[in-house]
Amino acid sequence: MGSRVEILNDGGFRSDGRRQYELRDMTIDLSQQGVADGSAIITHGLTQVLVSVFGPREAKMRSQTMHDRANINVEVSVAAFSTGERRKRSRGDKRILEMAATIKSTFEPVVQTSLYPRSQIDIFVQVLQQDGGLLQACINGTTLALANAGIPLLDFVCAVTGGVHSTSPMLDLTLLEENDIPHVTVAVMPKTGKVTLVTMETRLHVERFEEIFRLAGEAGKVIHAEIKGAVRERTSRLVGAMGSGPRAGGGEDDAMDEY
Amino acid sequence: MISFASFPVQPERASEYARHFPDDDDHMDLDDGDFEAGGSKITWPGETITSSQLYMRGHGTYVENEEVVASVAGTIERVNKLITVRAIRTKYNPEVGDLVVGRITEVQPRRWKVDANSRQDAVLMLSSVNLPGGVQRRKLESDELQMRNFFEEGDLLVAEVQAFFADGAMSLHTRSLKYGKLRNGQLVTIPPILVRRLKSHFITLPCGVDLILGLNGYIWFIDDSTRTAISRVANIIQVLASHFVPLTDTLLLEAYEWTVENDTDAKGLLSEDVGDALVATITARG
Numbered sequence: 001m002g003s004r005v006e007i008l009n010d011g012g013f014r015s016d017g018r019r020q021y022e023l024r025d026m027t028i029d030l031s032q033q034g035v036a037d038g039s040a041i042i043t044h045g046l047t048q049v050l051v052s053v054f055g056p057r058e059a060k061m062r063s064q065t066m067h068d069r070a071n072i073n074v075e076v077s078v079a080a081f082s083t084g085e086r087r088k089r090s091r092g093d094k095r096i097l098e099m100a101a102t103i104k105s106t107f108e109p110v111v112q113t114s115l116y117p118r119s120q121i122d123i124f125v126q127v128l129q130q131d132g133g134l135l136q137a138c139i140n141g142t143t144l145a146l147a148n149a150g151i152p153l154l155d156f157v158c159a160v161t162g163g164v165h166s167t168s169p170m171l172d173l174t175l176l177e178e179n180d181i182p183h184v185t186v187a188v189m190p191k192t193g194k195v196t197l198v199t200m201e202t203r204l205h206v207e208r209f210e211e212i213f214r215l216a217g218e219a220g221k222v223i224h225a226e227i228k229g230a231v232r233e234r235t236s237r238l239v240g241a242m243g244s245g246p247r248a249g250g251g252e253d254d255a256m257d258e259y
Numbered sequence: 260m261i262s263f264a265s266f267p268v269q270p271e272r273a274s275e276y277a278r279h280f281p282d283d284d285d286h287m288d289l290d291d292g293d294f295e296a297g298g299s300k301i302t303w304p305g306e307t308i309t310s311s312q313l314y315m316r317g318h319g320t321y322v323e324n325e326e327v328v329a330s331v332a333g334t335i336e337r338v339n340k341l342i343t344v345r346a347i348r349t350k351y352n353p354e355v356g357d358l359v360v361g362r363i364t365e366v367q368p369r370r371w372k373v374d375a376n377s378r379q380d381a382v383l384m385l386s387s388v389n390l391p392g393g394v395q396r397r398k399l400e401s402d403e404l405q406m407r408n409f410f411e412e413g414d415l416l417v418a419e420v421q422a423f424f425a426d427g428a429m430s431l432h433t434r435s436l437k438y439g440k441l442r443n444g445q446l447v448t449i450p451p452i453l454v455r456r457l458k459s460h461f462i463t464l465p466c467g468v469d470l471i472l473g474l475n476g477y478i479w480f481i482d483d484s485t486r487t488a489i490s491r492v493a494n495i496i497q498v499l500a501s502h503f504v505p506l507t508d509t510l511l512l513e514a515y516e517w518t519v520e521n522d523t524d525a526k527g528l529l530s531e532d533v534g535d536a537l538v539a540t541i542t543a544r545g
Contacts, residue, residue, distance in 0.1 A: 057379075058372075058379050116427075117426045150347065153305070154330060156303075190305070192323070232301060235333060238347045239333075
C-alpha cells in the first residue's frame with residue numbers, strides 16, 4: 001500500500017476491489033443463541049453483529065411501562081476486540097448510547113407495539129467486528145432478530161450506507177472509506193418504500209444527497225432479498241421439522257429451489 | 260445501471276411478491292386446499308397475502324392499501340374468510356383452560372405475579388388458590404399477611420388459565436388437587452409451539468419419570484424414586500464421612516438398606532441420633 005490509499009482508482013475499483021455500487025458479501029445466521037427469544041448474527045464484509053431479542057415480556061421497570069403499547073429497550077455493546085486497536089468502551093459511551101437511540105427510533109414505527117400493552121421488548125446488540133457500516137449491520141441484524149422472535153413487524157427494515165467520493169457515489173462503505181468520505185445511512189421498508197432512518201455524521205453536498213439517497217433505497221431492495229431469503233429458509237426448515245404441513249410436499253421444496 | 264455483483268442478482272420473481280389466491284372458491288372448509296395444499300404456505304413480515312376485500316385479517320396480519328399483509332414469519336392459516344399467520348417462534352399465547360407451569364416473580368397485595376413465558380406476567384389471585392392439602396381458604400386478613408407461606412418468589416407452580424384481564428394478561432387458578440406448588444424436580448423450557456394439546460398434560464413415563472407438559476413451554480419433571488434414592492445415598496455418605504467411616508460398596512448398600520428398613524428419609528438421616536444409630540448398626544455388622 002502506498003502512503004495514501006486511493007478510495008476509487010482510475011479503473012473504477014475501490015480499495016477492497018469492489019466497484020462503486022457493489023455491496024459486500026453478506027451472511028446471516030438465524031440459529032438459536034442461548035435463551036434469547038430471537039437472535040441473528042449478520043455480517044457485512046468484515047463487520048459482524050450479534051443481535052438478541054427478548055420479549056415481549058413483563059416490563060421490569062414500572063416507570064417505563066406503557067398502558068397502550070410495549071416499550072422497546074435497546075442496548076448496544078461493542079466488544080473490545082472488534083476494532084483494529086483494542087479499546088474498551090464503557091456502557092455509558094455517548095456514541096454507543098446514540099446508536100442505541102437511533103436503532104430504537106428506527107424500529108418504533110415498524111414494530112406493532114400496540115399489540116403488547118404493558119410489555120417490554122429488549123434488543124441487545126453486540127458488535128463483534130467493525131469494518132464500517134456498523135449502524136447498517138445493527139439495523140439489519142435487529143430486523144432479523146425481531147422476525148426470528150415472532151414479533152409483528154410492518155415490514156423488514158433494510159439499511160445501507162452510501163457515500164460520495166468527489167462526484168462518484170458509492171455503497172456499503174468500509175471503515176477506511178467511512179473515515180475519508182462523507183456518508184449517509186438510509187433504512188427503508190421495501191414494501192412501501194418508506195424510509196425509517198436517514199442519518200449523517202459528516203457534511204455532504206446537497207446536490208449529491210439525492211443521488212445517494214436513491215441509490216441507497218435501491219440497494220435496500222437487494223438487502224431485502226437476502227433478509228427475506230434467510231427468514232424464509234429458517235421458517236420453512238422449522239415448519240418442516242414440526243411436520244405441521246405435508247412434509248415431503250412439493251410446495252416447500254419448490255420454494256427452496258426458487259430461492 | 261446499478262450492479263450488485265458480490266452476490267448474484269436475483270431475477271424479479273413477480274409471482275412471489277404478489278401472491279394472490281384465487282377467489283372463486285367460497286365453500287366452507289377448515290383446511291382449505293388453496294392455503295394448505297402442497298405444504299403449508301410460509302410467509303414473512305411485509306408479504307402480501309391476499310386482498311382485504313375478500314378476506315378478513317386475523318392475528319399476525321395487518322391491512323394496508325386494501326391488502327392483507329403478514330406481520331410475522333410463519334404459516335398462513337385460513338378459517339373461512341379469516342386469514343391468520345401463525346408465527347413459528349413466539350411467546351406463549353394463553354387460552355382459557357390451558358395448563359401452564361410458572362414461576363412466582365412477585366408477591367403483591369392479594370395476588371401473586373407469575374412468569375409463564377407469556378408477553379406479560381400472569382396473575383394468581385389469593386382467592387383462586389386452594390390451601391395446601393386442598394383445604395378451602397377462609398377469607399381472613401391473616402392469610403393475606405401469610406401469602407409467602409403459600410407461594411414465595413421463585414416458587415414453581417402448575418396452574419390453569421382461568422380468565423383474561425382487559426389488557427390481555429392472564430389470570431390463573433390452582434383450585435384443584437392437580438395444581439399447586441412444584442417441588443423436587445427439574446424445569447426444562449422449550450418453545451411453546453412445540454407443546455401439542457393433549458388429553459392430559461400429566462404424563463407418567465414407564466421409566467418412573469412424571470412430567471407436566473405446560474402449554475407455555477415449561478416442562479416439569481418429577482422422578483420421585485430416583486431422587487429420593489440419590490439424596491439418601493448422598494446423605495449416607497455425609498453421615499459416614501462425619502463419623503470418619505471408610506466407604507466401601509457393601510457398606511453403602513447396607514446403610515441404604517438400613518434406611519429403607521427403618522423408613523428413614525434422606526432428611527432424617529442428617530439428624531445426629533439417626534446418623535449415630537446408622538453408623539452403630541452397620542459398623543457392628545461389619
